[in-house]
Amino acid sequence: MRHWQCKCGKCEAFGSDSPPPCQICSDCGTDYMGNKPKEHKWYIEQVETDEGTKPLSRCRYCYKTKGQIEKGKK
Numbered sequence: 001m002r003h004w005q006c007k008c009g010k011c012e013a014f015g016s017d018s019p020p021p022c023q024i025c026s027d028c029g030t031d032y033m034g035n036k037p038k039e040h041k042w043y044i045e046q047v048e049t050d051e052g053t054k055p056l057s058r059c060r061y062c063y064k065t066k067g068q069i070e071k072g073k074k
Contacts, residue, residue, distance in 0.1 A: 004032045020062035040069065 005012045006025035011032055013019040019032040022040045031037040040059040047056045057066040064072075 005034070006030045006032055007034045020059075022059060022061045042066070 001014055001016060002018075003012065003014055004019055006028050007030045008025060008028035010027050011023070011025040013023075013032045021031050021033070021035070021038040023032055024030070024037045025032075029037070038061065041061060042057045043060055045056045045058050046053050058064065059069070
């Protein structure tokens, strides 16, 4: 198991895989490896809904949807 943290130490991550480079500490603005964070890199996924097939934008790094990321910013 490995440990990562941003430059100020407020945000931490533990695990065998490195944290997504798009996760940002709100205090110091670095990613969980202490580097300048990357922008989300989007891909379009087709999902089946009650209204048929619809596009869904998801980040290649953290796998969150655009809606989840926007909701977390508020």
